[in-house]
Amino acid sequence: MATTRAPAVLVEGLHKRYGDKRAVDGLDLRVEHGEIVAVLGPNGAGKTTTVETLEGFRRADSGHVRVLGEDPARAGRAWRSRLGVVLQDNHDLAEVTVGEVVRHVAGFYPAPRDPDQVIDAVGLREKVSTRTRALSGGQRRRLDVALGVVGDPELLFLDEPTTGFDPQARHDFWDLVESVRAQGTTILLTTHYLEEAERLADRVVVVAHGHVVAEGAPADLGGRGARRARVRWTVDGVRHEEATDTPTALVARLAAQVGRPDGEVPGLQVLRPTLEDVYLGLIGGTGTDAHEEAAR
Numbered sequence: 001m002a003t004t005r006a007p008a009v010l011v012e013g014l015h016k017r018y019g020d021k022r023a024v025d026g027l028d029l030r031v032e033h034g035e036i037v038a039v040l041g042p043n044g045a046g047k048t049t050t051v052e053t054l055e056g057f058r059r060a061d062s063g064h065v066r067v068l069g070e071d072p073a074r075a076g077r078a079w080r081s082r083l084g085v086v087l088q089d090n091h092d093l094a095e096v097t098v099g100e101v102v103r104h105v106a107g108f109y110p111a112p113r114d115p116d117q118v119i120d121a122v123g124l125r126e127k128v129s130t131r132t133r134a135l136s137g138g139q140r141r142r143l144d145v146a147l148g149v150v151g152d153p154e155l156l157f158l159d160e161p162t163t164g165f166d167p168q169a170r171h172d173f174w175d176l177v178e179s180v181r182a183q184g185t186t187i188l189l190t191t192h193y194l195e196e197a198e199r200l201a202d203r204v205v206v207v208a209h210g211h212v213v214a215e216g217a218p219a220d221l222g223g224r225g226a227r228r229a230r231v232r233w234t235v236d237g238v239r240h241e242e243a244t245d246t247p248t249a250l251v252a253r254l255a256a257q258v259g260r261p262d263g264e265v266p267g268l269q270v271l272r273p274t275l276e277d278v279y280l281g282l283i284g285g286t287g288t289d290a291h292e293e294a295a296r
């Protein structure tokens with residue numbers, strides 16, 4: 001039998017107000033060891049307030065919070081050394097080199113990773129002797145991640161880690177996060193990029209108005225997996241569309257009935273709701289169901 005182990009993060013009924021503003025309003029969250037959980041939500045939904053409460057940087061008004069089994073409001077240095085934190089805006093260490101800062105931060109932890117291996121892992125080997133002020137935005141973010149993981153944390157918090165990245169840098173960063181997870185690190189990230197959540201997260205949690213409005217695997221969120229596919233095709237310049245639970249069977253029938261001699265069906269598209277469609281529906285956005293995920 002598996003032993004029962006407390007989750008890496010457990011939040012029940014979290015509340016936090018700023019004056020009259022209910023920033024977090026009855027939020028529940030659970031992250032198991034080894035999971036990557038993405039917290040999604042519109043600006044001002046309460047994501048950063050929640051994450052910073054978990055990191056021990058803000059005090060909850062009420063609610064039960066446990067991170068690696070301890071209350072962040074009371075936990076000490078030993079607990080903090082088990083966390084990796086990558087904030088939205090990190091400090092500026094302008095005159096220090098990449099190598100110096102990674103080695104320096106490693107020194108804060110009882111059992112850090114090898115700083116040189118971390119620098120290699122985040123792709124900053126060529127910049128090891130560069131002062132941090134001379135890094136590009138994406139390189140600085142990689143440095144932030146290096147600082148987040150050099151202590152070999154059990155739990156890593158990433159708050160909007162790829163904001164401002166170019167597409168290649170974002171994909172490289174995702175590979176990096178996956179390699180960190182492969183070493184057993186639990187990861188809680190906030191993001192505004194649905195593609196990022198889809199690529200990285202085992203589970204997404206959608207927060208709006210300070211509480212969770214939906215959660216699930218990216219493929220299942222909001223009943224996404226159960227929604228019907230729509231198949232489109234063209235015959236003699238006229239577009240046709242049919243909703244179906246069995247798109248493969250429909251496509252096979254079309255190939256036989258209206259396909260060209262080589263079996264190709266003109267204008268064939270198989271459409272399913274994207275995570276973004278589902279997300280926008282959940283938060284009351286204006287998303288349509290018309291994104292095209294699989295077109296052939």
Ligand SMILES: Nc1ncnc2c1ncn2[C@@H]1O[C@H](COP(=O)(O)OP(=O)(O)OP(=O)(O)O)[C@@H](O)[C@H]1O
Binds near residue numbers: 018043044045048050
């Ligand atoms: N220190 C503060 N003082 C007053 N109000 C605050 C403070 N921090 C956050 N708020 C307010 O609390 C609400 C939640 O903010 P929070 O930063 O947690 O949202 P978020 O979901 O992280 O947003 P974003 O996606 O824009 O980062 C917002 O209305 C914000 O203006």
